[in-house]
Amino acid sequence: MKPMFTTVLMLALAAPAGAKDAPFVFQADAVTRHNTNLRAGPSLKARVLTVIPGGQTVQVGRCDEWCPVKYQAGNKTYAGYLYAELLKRQLLPIITPQNRR
Incomplete structure (x- = not known):
């Protein structure tokens, strides 16, 4: 019972008001390391x-x-979960006044 309650609570806290397309707040992009099942x-x-x-x-x-994941394949969007080790996070460069030219 506790895992179900925790999941429901996390979804309620993470979803912005009126969100219909996904039960998660997505924070970053990542790349799949190889073919993997979205669950x-x-x-x-x-x-x-x-x-x-x-x-x-x-x-x-x-x-x-x-990891909660949203994946776009053609005109279809999937929302589900991937095992964290199957993903490679994409790091974005940090723009500072020194390297901004």
Whole structure:
């Protein structure tokens, strides 16, 4: 019962008011390391929603062992979970006055 309550609480706190397209607040982009299953929940037992090919960019929320992910494939958007080790975070350069030319 506790995991279900925690999940519901996290979704309620993370979703902006009126959000309809995804139950997560996405914070960064990442790239899949290889073909991987996008799952309906943070578990290997959760239903597979789709397979994301290696090298694809996905939007990622706050991760622990599993990451909430949004993936765009053509005109379809998927929201689910990927195991954190299957992702490579994309780091963006930091623009400062010294390197801004």
